[in-house]
Amino acid sequence: MLQDSLREVLAQSITKLWPSYEVGELVLEKPSEEKFGDYATSIVFKLAKTLQKNPKDIAEKLRTEIVRRKKDFIDRIEVAGNGYLNFFLAHDVVRKELQRIATIDIHTHKMNIGEHKTVIVEYPSTNIAKPMHVGHSRTVFIGDALANIYDYLGYEVIRWDYLGDWGTAFGKLIAAYKKWGVEREVIQKPIQTLLQLYVRFSAEAKTNPELEQQARDEFKKLEDGDVENRKLWEWFKKESLKESYKLYTALQMHPSDIDIGESFYEKDMKPLVEELLEKKIAHEDEGAVAVSFPDTALPNALLQKSDGASLYLTRDIANVRYRLSHYHPTKILYVVANQQALHFEQLFAITKMLGLESAELTHVKFGLVLGNDHKKLATREGNAVELADVVREGMLLTRKIVEEKNTTLNDIEKDRVAHVVTVGALKYNDLKENRNSDIVFDWERMLDVKGNSGPYLQYTYARMRQILHKAGERGSADTQFLIEPVELRLIKHLFDFDDVVMRSAHLYMPHYLALYLYELANAMNQMYEGAPILKDDNSSRRDARLLLIETASNILKRGLGLLGIEALEQI
Numbered sequence: 001m002l003q004d005s006l007r008e009v010l011a012q013s014i015t016k017l018w019p020s021y022e023v024g025e026l027v028l029e030k031p032s033e034e035k036f037g038d039y040a041t042s043i044v045f046k047l048a049k050t051l052q053k054n055p056k057d058i059a060e061k062l063r064t065e066i067v068r069r070k071k072d073f074i075d076r077i078e079v080a081g082n083g084y085l086n087f088f089l090a091h092d093v094v095r096k097e098l099q100r101i102a103t104i105d106i107h108t109h110k111m112n113i114g115e116h117k118t119v120i121v122e123y124p125s126t127n128i129a130k131p132m133h134v135g136h137s138r139t140v141f142i143g144d145a146l147a148n149i150y151d152y153l154g155y156e157v158i159r160w161d162y163l164g165d166w167g168t169a170f171g172k173l174i175a176a177y178k179k180w181g182v183e184r185e186v187i188q189k190p191i192q193t194l195l196q197l198y199v200r201f202s203a204e205a206k207t208n209p210e211l212e213q214q215a216r217d218e219f220k221k222l223e224d225g226d227v228e229n230r231k232l233w234e235w236f237k238k239e240s241l242k243e244s245y246k247l248y249t250a251l252q253m254h255p256s257d258i259d260i261g262e263s264f265y266e267k268d269m270k271p272l273v274e275e276l277l278e279k280k281i282a283h284e285d286e287g288a289v290a291v292s293f294p295d296t297a298l299p300n301a302l303l304q305k306s307d308g309a310s311l312y313l314t315r316d317i318a319n320v321r322y323r324l325s326h327y328h329p330t331k332i333l334y335v336v337a338n339q340q341a342l343h344f345e346q347l348f349a350i351t352k353m354l355g356l357e358s359a360e361l362t363h364v365k366f367g368l369v370l371g372n373d374h375k376k377l378a379t380r381e382g383n384a385v386e387l388a389d390v391v392r393e394g395m396l397l398t399r400k401i402v403e404e405k406n407t408t409l410n411d412i413e414k415d416r417v418a419h420v421v422t423v424g425a426l427k428y429n430d431l432k433e434n435r436n437s438d439i440v441f442d443w444e445r446m447l448d449v450k451g452n453s454g455p456y457l458q459y460t461y462a463r464m465r466q467i468l469h470k471a472g473e474r475g476s477a478d479t480q481f482l483i484e485p486v487e488l489r490l491i492k493h494l495f496d497f498d499d500v501v502m503r504s505a506h507l508y509m510p511h512y513l514a515l516y517l518y519e520l521a522n523a524m525n526q527m528y529e530g531a532p533i534l535k536d537d538n539s540s541r542r543d544a545r546l547l548l549i550e551t552a553s554n555i556l557k558r559g560l561g562l563l564g565i566e567a568l569e570q571i
Contacts, residue, residue, distance in 0.1 A: 002093070003495065005071070005073055009071050009074075013066045013069065014043070021051070043085075048083065056083050059084070060079060063085060074087060097495065098491045102547055110153070113155075114155030117156065117329075118328060119157050121146055121150070122162050123140060123142070123143025123160075127163075128261075129169075129173055129194035129195060133384030134390050136387060142335050142431070145431055145510040152501060158329070159255070161258070163261025166266060168219050170218075170219055170233055170236075172201050173197060174219070175218045178218075186236075194236060194240065247388050252423050252564060252565075254564070265322070266315070269315070272318055273289050273314065291346070298342070298345055313343060320347070334363050336364070337366055344363035348363075367435070368439075369441055377441050390426070398421045399418040401449075402414045409570075421455050423565070424455060424560075425455055426446070429445075434509065452518050457521050457565070458560070460556065461556050461567040467528070468546060468549060475543050477540075481538070482545070484531050490520075490527050490552055491548065493523050496516065497559065513559060527545075
């Protein structure tokens with residue numbers, strides 16, 4: 001890549017001029033305006049601070065040294081402001097680079113940054129007997145995108161669905177089913193039926209405290225291996241997962257590799273608590289067991305209740321140990337909402353106390369989903385909106401748009417397009433925003449084919465593929481015919497794909513990739529509108545433009561795929 005060549009000559013020049021300076025990672029920025037070059041670097045200011053020199057003097061020396069090396073891919077270098085170096089690429093080399101990129105099979109191409117090291121991405125953390133609501137969509141979309149991105153970078157990715165399949169809530173559920181449950185209803189609508197049973201039990205327990213004791217008794221029986229309760233629990237789990245995975249399929253989510261949940265670690269709880277007490281990491285506190293963090297501002301973390309029951313945190317500690325010993329990951333990413341920040345701070349602190357530091361543990365947190373009134377999205381009754389209902393609503397809206405836009409499709413094709421566009425709209429609406437921000441849920445904006453939306457990117461791809469389809473056979477392309485500013489601008493944009501993917505992975509921020517794809521789609525449409533393709537009388541230039549359109553559309557499709565969004569040939 002030209003960026004790598006630029007970084008290399010920059011590093012060599014710095015080392016030549018200042019041998020004692022440790023160069024480290026060189027960041028190339030994309031200037032906001034073309035007049036400031038194709039790439040820029042602010043490394044001069046770091047050099048100036050270390051060397052106690054004037055930044056502009058250092059910039060001039062560095063520019064002179066790079067020019068002396070006569071690299072053919074650099075047209076010129078300018079010193080801007082008080083020391084920025086702005087690089088302008090040679091157009092002939094830019095065009096040749098397009099020919100190289102065009103030979104890459106982007107659909108199968110992967111980088112080797114990860115060197116097959118293992119990364120575990122924890123998502124979507126399915127809760128048994130609970131429907132996935134719209135707020136859960138973020139763990140699905142962000143987690144799936146990051147897993148795809150790390151796979152592209154050459155890591156061995158394990159997608160881990162850490163099931164919420166244990167805890168006292170199952171005592172309530174078992175007790176409720178024994179009192180009011182109907183097998184046929186659970187089979188027909190497992191999650192909805194089990195949720196209704198749980199809600200009914202909880203409501204009646206408010207006026208009948210004896211029910212709470214029944215729930216505790218049923219869960220104790222489950223923990224002790226009671227045959228009937230164990231069968232009910234396994235059945236609830238099986239039926240719930242069956243329905244949840246239907247939704248994940250509808251969302252075009254990559255299937256999980258592992259779905260080991262909380263219940264798997266129950267056998268490890270007592271030995272783990274005993275170990276933590278023995279190592280004086282934990283202490284007894286009024287019959288319970290807790291961990292203190294004297295060197296931090298973190299509050300005490302409870303590991304075991306006074307009645308001997310374990311907690312989510314305890315199971316998470318066992319989970320980390322199991323993952324490290326069985327899968328030897330380099331990283332473990334927990335794609336979980338902001339509200340769990342304290343939990344993960346405590347978890348990571350305890351794992352360090354235990355010496356479980358062979359992997360980098362990261363909480364990839366995210367904000368809320370808001371309605372277009374910027375309030376937390378919920379039904380009129382105050383309950384969270386189910387994600388399955390959101391998908392159905394989107395399908396109805398999108399189907400109407402498809403009906404208006406393309407009358408040549410049959411009903412099956414229209415349903416297929418409506419489904420793919422709906423899912424693309426949902427995912428892109430989430431992933432285009434910084435994950436730490438709240439996102440606004442507004443169907444009108446999400447389905448706007450002229451705005452910053454998933455459908456806009458999908459429509460751009462389909463538009464370019466239709467051009468290629470209409471063009472038919474073409475000869476070998478000579479990229480030297482690509483001289484227009486809109487063409488060169490698009491070619492240069494293609495160079496940045498791998499860099500943007502790496503940045504998205506490094507910062508766990510898929511929105512950088514989403515922004516890149518939006519800008520790529522804009523550049524493609526600007527070229528389409530500014531340079532005739534199919535009507536071009538110059539066949540050589542026409543073929544060169546078709547090659548550019550084909551290469552750009554392939555990268556757009558690949559990038560959308562990393563975000564979990566399908567690109568259709570026709571919309």
